Amino acid sequence: MKQVVQNYKSGELTVLDVPVPGCKPGGVLVRTAYSLISTGTELMKVSEAGMSMLGKARSRPDQVAKVVQSVATNGVPATYRKVMGKLDSYTPLGYSLCGVVEQVGAGIDDVKVGDVVACAGNEHALHAELNWVPKNLYTPVPDGLAPRHAAFGTVGSIALQGVRQGEPQLGEVALVIGLGLIGQLVVQLLVASGVRVVGADPDPARCELAERLGADACGDPGSAAVEASVAELTGGHGVDQVYLAAGGGSNQPVELAARMSRDRGRVVDIGKCRLDLPWNAYYEKELDVRFSRSYGPGRYDPEYELAGRDYPIGYVRWTERRNLACFLDLLARGRVDVEPLVSHVADFDDAVETYRSLKDGALKAVAVLFRYPGQAEAAGTEAAAPVVAVPSAEVRRSPVRPAGTPVRLAFVGAGNYATSMLLPHLAGREGVELSTVVTTTALSAANARRKFGFARATTDLDAVLDDPSVDAVFVVTRHSSHAELTQRALLAGKAVFVEKPLALTEDELAGVLAAVEKSGNDRLQVGFNRRFSPLLQEARKRFGARTGPASLRYLVNAGRLEHGSWYLRQDSEGSRFAGEGGHFIDTASWLLGADPVSVYALTTPGNEDLQVVLRYPDGSTATISYVTTGASGFPKETLDLVADGKVLKLDDFVRASVYGPERWVSSRLPKARDKGQNAELAAFVKAVRTGGPIPVPLESLVATTAATLAVRTGLASGVPVTLAGAR
Numbered sequence: 001m002k003q004v005v006q007n008y009k010s011g012e013l014t015v016l017d018v019p020v021p022g023c024k025p026g027g028v029l030v031r032t033a034y035s036l037i038s039t040g041t042e043l044m045k046v047s048e049a050g051m052s053m054l055g056k057a058r059s060r061p062d063q064v065a066k067v068v069q070s071v072a073t074n075g076v077p078a079t080y081r082k083v084m085g086k087l088d089s090y091t092p093l094g095y096s097l098c099g100v101v102e103q104v105g106a107g108i109d110d111v112k113v114g115d116v117v118a119c120a121g122n123e124h125a126l127h128a129e130l131n132w133v134p135k136n137l138y139t140p141v142p143d144g145l146a147p148r149h150a151a152f153g154t155v156g157s158i159a160l161q162g163v164r165q166g167e168p169q170l171g172e173v174a175l176v177i178g179l180g181l182i183g184q185l186v187v188q189l190l191v192a193s194g195v196r197v198v199g200a201d202p203d204p205a206r207c208e209l210a211e212r213l214g215a216d217a218c219g220d221p222g223s224a225a226v227e228a229s230v231a232e233l234t235g236g237h238g239v240d241q242v243y244l245a246a247g248g249g250s251n252q253p254v255e256l257a258a259r260m261s262r263d264r265g266r267v268v269d270i271g272k273c274r275l276d277l278p279w280n281a282y283y284e285k286e287l288d289v290r291f292s293r294s295y296g297p298g299r300y301d302p303e304y305e306l307a308g309r310d311y312p313i314g315y316v317r318w319t320e321r322r323n324l325a326c327f328l329d330l331l332a333r334g335r336v337d338v339e340p341l342v343s344h345v346a347d348f349d350d351a352v353e354t355y356r357s358l359k360d361g362a363l364k365a366v367a368v369l370f371r372y373p374g375q376a377e378a379a380g381t382e383a384a385a386p387v388v389a390v391p392s393a394e395v396r397r398s399p400v401r402p403a404g405t406p407v408r409l410a411f412v413g414a415g416n417y418a419t420s421m422l423l424p425h426l427a428g429r430e431g432v433e434l435s436t437v438v439t440t441t442a443l444s445a446a447n448a449r450r451k452f453g454f455a456r457a458t459t460d461l462d463a464v465l466d467d468p469s470v471d472a473v474f475v476v477t478r479h480s481s482h483a484e485l486t487q488r489a490l491l492a493g494k495a496v497f498v499e500k501p502l503a504l505t506e507d508e509l510a511g512v513l514a515a516v517e518k519s520g521n522d523r524l525q526v527g528f529n530r531r532f533s534p535l536l537q538e539a540r541k542r543f544g545a546r547t548g549p550a551s552l553r554y555l556v557n558a559g560r561l562e563h564g565s566w567y568l569r570q571d572s573e574g575s576r577f578a579g580e581g582g583h584f585i586d587t588a589s590w591l592l593g594a595d596p597v598s599v600y601a602l603t604t605p606g607n608e609d610l611q612v613v614l615r616y617p618d619g620s621t622a623t624i625s626y627v628t629t630g631a632s633g634f635p636k637e638t639l640d641l642v643a644d645g646k647v648l649k650l651d652d653f654v655r656a657s658v659y660g661p662e663r664w665v666s667s668r669l670p671k672a673r674d675k676g677q678n679a680e681l682a683a684f685v686k687a688v689r690t691g692g693p694i695p696v697p698l699e700s701l702v703a704t705t706a707a708t709l710a711v712r713t714g715l716a717s718g719v720p721v722t723l724a725g726a727r
Contacts, residue, residue, distance in 0.1 A: 001017070001018060001019075001020050001128065001129040001130050001442065002015050002016070002017060002018075002128070002129050002348070002349075003015070003016055003018050003092065003126060003127065003128035003129070003442065003443060003446075004016075004092070004093050004094065004126075004127035004128070004348075004351045004352075004355075004370075005018075005090035005091060005092055005093070005443060005446075006090065006091055006093060007088065007089070007090055007091075008089070008091055009088045010088075013351075013352045013355050013356070014090075014352060015348075015349065015351055015352060016090060016443075016446055017446075018128070018442035018443055018445065018446040018457070019439075019442045019445050019446070019457050019458045019459045019460075020130050020442060020459060021130060021131065021132040021440060021441060021442045021459055022132065022440045022459040022460070023103040023104070023105045023132060024105055024132060024440055025105045025106035025107050026105055026106070026107050026108070026134055026135055026306075026307070026308045027105050027108065027124075027132050027133050027134040027135055027138075027308075028101045028102075028103065028104050028105060028108055028111060028117070028132070028133055028135075028138060029101070029102045029103035029104075029105075029130060029131070029132050029133075030097075030099040030100065030101055030102065030117060030119055030130065030131050030132075030133050030138070031099050031100050031102045031129065031130055031372075032097050032098075032099040032127075032128065032129055032130070032131065032370075032372050033097075033098050033099045033100060033116075033147040033148075033151075033371075033372055034097060034098050034099075034147050034148045034150075034151040034369050034370065034371055034372070035094050035096065035097035035098075035125070035126075035127050035151060035369070035370045035372075036094075036096040036097065036151045036152055036154070036155060036367060036368070036369055036370075037094070037127075037354070037355075037358070037367070037368040037369070037370070038094075038095065038096065038155060038181065039180060039181055039358060039365060039366065039367065039368065040180055040181060040182065040247055040271065040272075041095075041272075042093055042094070042355075043355075043358055043359060088451070089419075089447045089451070090443060090446065090447050090450070091443075092122070092123070092126040092127070092128070092443050093126065093127050094122070094125060094126040094127035094128070095120060095121055095122040095125050095126070095154055096118075096119075096120060096125055096151060096152065096153060096154030096155050097118070097119050097125045097126075097127075097131070097151050097154075098116065098117070098118050098119070098141060098147040098148070098150035098151040098153070099116070099117065099119065099131070099147075099372075100114060100115070100116055100117075101113055101114060101115045101116075101117055102130065105132075107135075107308070108135060110135075110140070111138075111140055115140055116140070116141040116147060116150070117133075117138045117139060117140055117141060118138065118139055118141055118150045118151070118153035118154075118324060118328055119131065119133045119137060119138045119153075119154075120137045120138070120153065120154040120157065120295055120320065120324055121133065121134075121137045121154075121305065123441075124137050125137070125154060126443075127348070127351060127370055128442070129348070129372060130442075132440070132441075134305060134306055134308060135308040136298060136304055136305055136308055136310065136319070136320060136321045137305060137320065137321070138321075138324075139153070139321055139324045139325040139328065141328060142328055142329060142331075142332035143332075144332060145328060145331055145332040148342070148345070148369055148371075149331050149338050149339065150328060150331070151369060152185075152327075152331070152338045152341075152367070153324050153327055153328055154295060154324070155181055155182060155185065156185055156324075156327035156328075156330075156331070156336070156338075157295040157296060157320065157323040157324045157327050158182060158270065158292075158294060158295055159182050159185035159186045159189055159245075159270070159327075160185075160189055160296075160323050160326060160327050161292050161293070161294065161295055161296040161318070161323055162182070162186060162243055162245070162268055162270035162292035163186060163189045163190060163193065163243070164292075164296075164318060164323075165268045165290045165291070165292045166241040166243060166266050166268045166290070167241075167266065168190055168193045168194075168195045168240070168241060169194075169195075169240075170193070170194035170195075171194065171195075171196075172195050172196070172239075172240040172241065173195065173196045173197075173198070173230070173233045173234050173239045173240055174190050174195050174196070174197050174198070174239055174240060174241040174242070174243060175197075175198045175199075175200065175226075175230060175239045175241070175242045175243070175256075175257070175260050175261075176190070176197060176198070176199045176200070176210075176215070176242075176243045176245060177199075177200045177201075177221060177242065177243065177244050177245065177246050177253045177256060177257065178200070178201060178244065178245035178246030178247070178253065178271055178273075179199050179200070179201035179203070179206040179207060179209070179210045179218065179245070180201075180206070180245065180246075180247075180366060181341065181366050181367050182245045182270055182271065183199070183201070183206075183210070183243070183245035183246070184206070184209060184210060184213060184341055184366060185336070185338075185341075186243050186245055186270070187199060187210050187213055187214060187215050188213050188214055188335075188336045188337065189330075189336065190243075191213070191214035191215070192330065192335045192336065195241075196216050196233055197210075197214065197215040197216060198215065198216060198217050198218065198226060198229045198230055198233065198239065198260075199211075199215045199217070199218035199219075200218065200219065200220070200221040200226050200256065201218065201220070201221070201246075202220050202221065202222075204220075205364075206218075206366070207219060207220075209340060209341075209366070212340065213337065213340065216229065216233060217229035217233075221252055221253070221256050222252070226256075226260070227259070227260070230260050234262065237262045237263075238260055238261050238262035238263070238265060239260050239261055239262060239265060240262060240265055240266065241265060241266045241267075241268065242256075242257040242260060242261055242265065242266070242267045242268070243268050243270055244257065244267065244268065244269045244270060244271055244273055245270045245271045246271050246273045247271050247272050247273055248273060248274070249274050250273070250274060251274045251275075251276045253273050253274075254267075254273070254274070254275055254276065254277055254278070255278055255281070257287075258277075258278055258281035258282055258285065258287065259281070261285055261287055262285070263285050263286065264285065264286050264287070264288065265285065265287055265288070266287070266288045266290060267287055267288065267289045267290065268290045268291075268292055269289070269290070269291050269292065270292045277289070294320075295320040295323055295324065296318055296319055296320045296322070296323040297311060297316045297318065297319050297320065298311065298316075298319045298320040298321070299320055304319070304320070305320070338367070341366045341367040342366075342367050342368075342369060343363075343364070343365030343366050343367060343368060344363060344365050344368045344369075345368070345369045345370075345371050346368060346369070346370055346371070347370070347371055347373075348370045348371065348372045348373065349373070351370060354368060354370075406431050406432055406433040407431060407432055407433065407471050407472065407685055407688050407689045408433045408435040408469050408470050408471050408472075409426065409432060409433070409434055409435060409470070409471065409472050409473075409474060409685075410435050410436040410437070410438065410464045410467075410470045410472070410473050410474065410494075411423070411434070411436075411437045411438065411448065411454075411473075411474045411476060412438045412439075412461060412464070412473060412474065412475050412476065412477055412485055412489075413438075413439060413474075413475065413476035413477035413478075414437050414439050414444045414445060414447070414448035414476070415444070415476065415477075417476060417499065418448075418474070418476040418499075419447075419448060419451070419452075421677050422474070422476065422677060422681065423448065423451075423452045424452075425677055425678045425681050425682075426452070426681060426685075427451075427452040427453055428453075429681075429682075429685070431685070431689060432685055433455070434452055434453055434454045434455065435454065435455050435456065435464075435467075435469065435470050436454060436455065436456040436457070436458060436463075436464050436467070436470065437449055437452075437454045437456070437457050437458075438458055438459065438460070438461050438464055439457075439459060440459060442459060445457035445458065445459065461485075461488075465488060465489060465492035465494070466492070470494060471494070471495060471688050472494055472495035472496065472497060472523075472684075472685075472688045473485075473489040473492075473494045473495070473496055473497070474496075474497045474498075474499075475489065475496065475497070475498040475499065476499045478573060479501055479504060479573045479574055479578075479579050480504060480573050480574070482498050482499070482501060482502060482503065482504075482508075483502065483503040483504070483508035483509070483511055483512055484508075484511075485498070486498045486502065486512055486515070486524070487511055487512055487514075487515040490512070490515045490516060490519050490521045490523075490524065491515050491518065491519050491521075493519065493521055494521075494523075495523035495524075495525075495684075495687075495688045495694075496523065496524050496525070497525045497526075497527065497681075497684055498524070498525070498526055498527065499526075499527040500526055500527050500528060500579070500580070500582045500583060501526075501574065501578060501579055501582050501705065501708065502526045502582075502701060502702075502705045503705055503709070504573075504574035504578055504579075504709075505709065506706075506709055509702065509705055509706065509709065512524075513702065516698070522694075522698050523687075523688070523694055524694065524698055524701065525680075525684050525687075525694050525695060525696060525701075526582070526696070526701045526704075526705070527680070528582060528583060528586035528587075528680075528696065528701075528704065529583075529675055529676040529677045529680045530583055530584075530586070530587040530653075530675055530676055531586060531587055531590040531676065531696075532676030532677075532679040532680040532683065532695075533653055533674055533675050533676035533679075534674055534676070534679065535650070535653055535654075535655075535656050535666060535674060536587075536650060536653070536656065536676070537679075538656070538666070539648050539650060539656040539657075539658060539664075539666070540591060540648070542648075542658040542664040543641065543646055543648045543658050543660075544646075546643040546644045546646075547644055548643055548644050549616075549618050549619035549620040549621075549643065550591075550592055550620040550621075550641055550642060550643035550644075551620070551621055551622075551623075551641075551642045551643070552588050552591060552592065552620070552621070552622040552623070552639070552640070552641045552642075553622075553623050553625075553639070553640045554584050554587070554588060554622065554623070554624045554625070554637070554638075554639045555625045555627070555637070555638045555639075556584055556624065556625065556626045556627065556636065556637055557627060557630040557631075557634050557635065557636050557637070557638075558576070558580070558626055558627060558628050558636070559628060559630065559632055559636075560628055561576070561628075575712065577610055577612075577626055577708070577711060578708060578709065578711075578712065581612070581624070581626065581708045581711065582704050582705060582708045584624045584626070584637075585612075585614065585622075585624065585704050585707050585708055586696075586700075586704045587639070588614060588622035588624065589614075589616075589622075589700065589703070589704060591641055591648075592616050592620050592622065594616045594617050594618065594620070595616075595699070595700060595703035595704070595707075595723075596614040596615060596616055596622075596703065596707050596723060597615055597616060597617055597722065597723055598614070598615045598720045598721060598722050598723060599612065599613070599614055599615075599707050599710040599711060599714050599720065599721045599723065600612070600613040600615075600714055600719075600720040600721070601613075601710075601711045601712075601714035601715045602715075603715055608627075608628050608629055609625070609626070609627040609628060609629055610624075610625075610626040610627070610711070611623065611624070611625055611626075612624040612626065612711055614707065615720075620643075635651060635652035635654075636652055637650070637652050637653065638650065638651055638652060644660075645660060645661075646658065646659065646660035646661075647659040647660070652673065653673040653674060653675050654673060655667075680695070683695040703723070706723055706724070707723060710723060
């Protein structure tokens with residue numbers, strides 16, 4: 001299928017051929033009839049992409065701060081790879097469309113194949129021929145409403161949420177500053193609410209359009225006409241509400257809002273304009289400044305948008321989805337008219353030229369629609385129901401490759417970790433062929449194919465598992481899917497590299513072991529990479545053998561998670577330690593040369609800082625302090641191993657030292673933090689190519705996973721947990 005994308009590094013705009021997205025549970029696959037260009041938000045992104053690197057940094061100081069923090073935590077090379085990987089990737093455009101339901105995912109019962117729906121979301125309602133849309137980001141289109149008008153649903157919801165924040169009442173007067181697409185819709189919604197409206201915009205054509213759509217008067221923000229109109233309509237008191245729907249770097253809108261507001265009036269920011277509030281003006285009138293967050297309650301909440309958990313209507317009357325349905329209802333009943341806003345309708349194939357014309361000013365428009373081939377009236381025919389393949393119990397184990405034949409690898413998932421920490425070490429490696437990349441999001445597969453040279457990109461996992469030429473499958477997806485995907489790949493006879501964690505529950509771990517037993521395929525590696533770090537390998541060698549029990553102390557300064565991080569979804573993705581703790585347990589067990597026999601866990605109030613004590617067969621102990629309340633400037637990982645009158649010290653994979661009869665200190669000028677990914681991948685590929693043993697024994701992988709899971713059990717019981725045998 002085709003999709004409009006942009007490379008943020010080069011500014012390139014193109015219509016790209018990408019795989020069709022999979023129809024996941026909890027959503028529907030929609031074939032687009034019309035999608036709407038946001039002439040404000042999208043053109044701002046297009047303009048930013050055309051800036052120099054310095055210009056991009058100036059426009060996004062928040063992202064610069066994240067880069068600086070990443071350098072402190074991960075080092076310059078890793079941060080550079082991550083940042084350039086993100087910049088030099090195709091990113092999607094679009095967030096408002098109307099289309100026809102082509103497939104219905106499991107758990108969806110409110111629409112059927114062939115229904116017309118309006119869709120929202122900058123990850124789900126893209127300028128693409130097909131989109132997978134989760135339940136709370138689509139709504140059925142009322143009978144009789146034209147698809148080209150329903151495509152305005154998302155921007156209409158943004159305007160509607162802004163109006164709700166202003167709490168307009170019958171008979172009030174409002175000022176709308178900025179009469180672009182959002183501003184024009186705000187004007188109509190206020191008029192429909194019984195509010196008299198004054199508009200302000202430097203473009204006379206937009207002022208005339210707003211007056212035709214119901215505004216009492218409009219004029220240039222710097223003219224006396226706006227002030228005179230406000231005085232006339234309010235008896236000199238000032239407007240009850242001001243809606244900031246303007247963009248740009250001028251502070252004029254917030255200054256005008258203060259002058260035009262009545263005492264204790266309300267100022268609502270909907271757009272993205274400069275907000276240097278003149279303190280005296282806002283203080284003396286005690287103005288109420290409010291922000292409108294996009295489409296409404298639920299925005300940026302993954303539990304609402306992705307997991308489909310609705311908010312009870314008694315507590316949250318107007319959610320994203322209810323706003324979307326409400327706006328479509330207003331359109332269907334003629335209370336809002338979007339046809340006068342449509343300046344241009346372009347064929348989807350002409351998308352790149354349309355964006356260029358908008359950016360260059362050759363096309364002056366309030367709203368522009370893309371019309372998709374064969375879907376102009378969204379009269380889709382019913383599609384065949386999706387076929388779900390059941391994994392066969394028959395083992396189809398890939399044979400050992402003859403000498404000189406490359407090892408063919410498939411990746412399931414192509415997120416940040418895969419593209420910054422794994423694939424750069426595999427792309428171009430001698431004896432390796434990147435065969436297929438599988439993702440549920442079409443664009444991420446296309447990006448990975450372009451950047452790393454995959455032969456194919458697809459959303460069909462079954463096709464990869466059934467492909468006898470694929471030797472190994474990398475599972476680099478969200479934590480909740482690791483165990484299931486690992487089982488399927490093992491049963492298909494593939495060698496498997498799965499990023500940690502292997503499993504989030506004891507049942508999932510048992511399922512993986514059952515798949516090994518059933519298939520006879522134990523070719524499994526978990527991404528515990530730290531034991532492969534060259535610096536730690538050298539330090540262990542310098543420390544030498546030990547005769548007595550050891551004490552190991554491992555401090556992990558994990559830090560706070562950003563709001564919205566999927567690590568916070570503990571009910572579906574497991575706890576943060578369940579996802580990451582295996583790294584540290586595996587490192588401790590490797591250094592001590594054994595698997596733990598018991599686990600004792602303690603936590604501070606609020607479960608912020610975690611202490612895990614591991615006991616080993618020879619009496620050795622390892623204490624892992626996993627903390628989130630430390631200083632961000634302190635190293636993330638520090639480790640001390642003490643035994644036999646010797647001490648091994650590791651400082652965040654930058655320096656290491658050994659104190660004993662002979663002292664050893666690593667170089668003071670390390671090239672980078674090397675946490676072992678490259679060596680780990682080399683060892684795995686070699687094992688697949690030669691048929692030799694997988695680098696880490698299955699028993700050790702299982703023991704580490706079981707110990708990680710035992711932390712949760714130990715926290716609940718308050719007593720040490722004895723670990724059973726590895727298998």
